[in-house]
Amino acid sequence: MRKTLKVLAALTLLGASTWAMAADLADDMDTISANYKTVLKTESTDTFKQSLQNMRAAATDAQKGTPPKLENKAPDGPEMQEFRHGLSTLIGQIDQSLALANQGKLEEARKVAQDFKQTRDTYHKKFR
Template identity: 40%
Template sequence: ADLEGDMLSLSAGLSTVLSSDQASEMQQALTQMRDAAKDAKTATPPSLAGSSPQSPAMQGWRDAFDQLIAKVNQAEQQVKLGKLAEAKQTAQQIAALRNQNHRKYR
């Protein structure tokens, strides 16, 4: 998907993780979020158009998605252990990461 499509997938997945009480549904949403984050990591946002892949700005872009993926993995482990409330707290940290990065790149 293009970056906008990846962002819409992240958004739908995050809403599901925050609102669901079913482990299987949360797991599926987290998988969708990880796939979207991996794809978005390879994109260049309009705000960095023309930046070289090795520029500090593009490295920061990719690091942000690695942080997002690490949080998705953490939430997934929590779901697997049946710790759904903890997984939702991790999802809140993902929302904070989103807000920080939107201020930088959007």
């Protein structure tokens, strides 16, 4: 009886930790989305830069996660590598936009940020 309870407790914790990791990825994606909306609308350079920094942090954290569609795939398999590559592409775009914003070129930075949507659409089709 006691062993059964221990096994059930271990399975429950394992299941909960798997769910929590998926929630973290979803939270990161929500953070990226919410801040992207701000990037496209704000006229404040400081708000623009802060939102880009929030997006970058969330994208970096999301690279550690696994989308539900790839849960049964090898962690170092081609699908996961492509998933991480998509986030790396987004991070590069964010860095490019942030560099322009730091130079005071808000409109050019916003134009670069508009390309985030194409990156999102490409990788959402594959992994969402």
